[in-house]
Amino acid sequence: TGIIEIDHLSKEYDSGTKALSDVSLSINEGEIIALLGPNGAGKTTLISTICGLVVPTGGTVRVGGHDIRTDWRAARKLIGLVPQEIMLEPFETVMNSVRFTRGLYGQAPDDAYIEEVLRSLSLWDKREAATKELSGGMKRRVMIAKALSHRPKILFLDEPTAGVDVALRRGMWQVVEQLRRDGVTIILTTHYLEEAEEMADRVGVINKGQLLLVKPTAELMGEFGKKT
Numbered sequence: 184t185g186i187i188e189i190d191h192l193s194k195e196y197d198s199g200t201k202a203l204s205d206v207s208l209s210i211n212e213g214e215i216i217a218l219l220g221p222n223g224a225g226k227t228t229l230i231s232t233i234c235g236l237v238v239p240t241g242g243t244v245r246v247g248g249h250d251i252r253t254d255w256r257a258a259r260k261l262i263g264l265v266p267q268e269i270m271l272e273p274f275e276t277v278m279n280s281v282r283f284t285r286g287l288y289g290q291a292p293d294d295a296y297i298e299e300v301l302r303s304l305s306l307w308d309k310r311e312a313a314t315k316e317l318s319g320g321m322k323r324r325v326m327i328a329k330a331l332s333h334r335p336k337i338l339f340l341d342e343p344t345a346g347v348d349v350a351l352r353r354g355m356w357q358v359v360e361q362l363r364r365d366g367v368t369i370i371l372t373t374h375y376l377e378e379a380e381e382m383a384d385r386v387g388v389i390n391k392g393q394l395l396l397v398k399p400t401a402e403l404m405g406e407f408g409k410k411t
């Protein structure tokens with residue numbers, strides 16, 4: 184079984200919107216999977232549900248064997264989430280922001296580990312800078328550092344390159360490549376086929392709340408008639 188097991192998951196919001204319909208998916212440890220789909224497809228809802236932030240209407244999610252509804256605390260420890268919007272403490276330094284997030288997870292301080300994370304994200308030189316002084320790309324990397332602060336096995340990246348230029352997008356791809364080498368399981372959302380192709384081992388195409396297909400990236404490229 185995979186590190187994440189999603190079984191017949193559905194979500195209907197109080198507004199009546201069916202954001203997820205009968206989604207089943209098994210994600211292996213160390214895998215990078217891209218959820219590809221247009222705006223409103225249900226990608227964020229799917230991620231939020233796996234992280235236990237949205238309560239599903241039906242179905243189950245297990246993370247590391249823990250049912251997110253009955254064993255949320257254990258599941259949450261395994262998960263780091265980088266939301267779409269950048270939310271940082273503007274006057275806090277990079278180092279303190281990451282320390283603070285680690286503390287929220289009830290973990291003992293470990294500056295050596297935080298140094299490792301900041302170095303891998305090319306943020307070590309900026310450790311004493313206030314987050315408000317950083318460029319957009321750096322802010323996004325601080326968000327990733329915070330999400331990694333408690334050493335999660337699984338990282339969710341919701342639209343990691345939304346609204347960033349080509350150079351920054353390449354930088355993000357490199358960060359994902361580094362995390363892959365560290366053995367982190369990554370689930371990312373995107374509406375760029377190119378991005379899914381570049382980063383992911385498998386791609387799940389989602390539209391109108393339905394997971395239409397899940398394929399190894401190479402196979403998907405074949406179907407779209409694109410040479411790599």
Ligand code: ADP
Nearest residue numbers: 194195196197198199200223227236237238239
């Ligand atoms: P739930 O049933 O999961 O609690 P609700 O439909 O009650 O969801 O809405 C929860 C919150 O999300 C509300 O604050 C609402 O304003 C906001 N919301 C409603 N519609 C949307 C939407 N289309 N996209 C994003 N947020 C929305």
Ligand code: ADP
Nearest residue numbers: 196198200202221222223224225226227228229
């Ligand atoms: P995506 O991330 O693929 O853009 P979302 O999961 O954000 O898709 O949204 C899926 C559908 O659910 C959309 O129709 C959206 O408007 C709706 N939706 C998202 N969040 C809420 C919410 N909190 N309350 C009500 N509807 C929502």
